[in-house]
Amino acid sequence: MTERQLIERLHGLCLLADRLRAPSHRHTPEAYVADRDEIRDHARRLYKDLTGSWPGHEADQAGPARHVRPPDPTALLRHRERTRAARVIRA
Template identity: 55%
Template sequence: MTSQDIEERLLGLCQAADRYCLPGHRRTAETCMADFGDIRDQTRKLYRDLTGSWPRHAGDGEAPPARRPQLPIPSALHRDRERRRNRAVRA
């Protein structure tokens, strides 16, 4: 597979993703899911052609990536919550 073939396939995927729309009054959920399935299938086939193997699934036995610790809540939010509680108690 040449670099031009890869570029053409990636361009096709980008164009398909640009055309993908959410359901609305003219598009049903079924057509949206079909379009999404086409994009997914094309992406997986391109991955297979580039790497020689299919992409791994989420449940293939590997541990999930480590989660980042939660950010601390700013003190301004604590003060705001206290003000709201005090107002609710007074009312």
């Protein structure tokens, strides 16, 4: 990994950390946890690329499991279905 690639990956990780927002009336706890886990995954992968082993794991073991994004709320799914149906009717 070149120094330039390392700088770009660290910058991307910093941008992800800057985007992280605590749960509030605009940000759900599920989205917060998903964003935090994404930052953790990127940091762990960067560590592995730099050192050759996963942090806190033996080198011969597989890496940590990927965190899946929580499902969308049903209200959001219903809204998407209504807007899709409206587009079909207009067409």
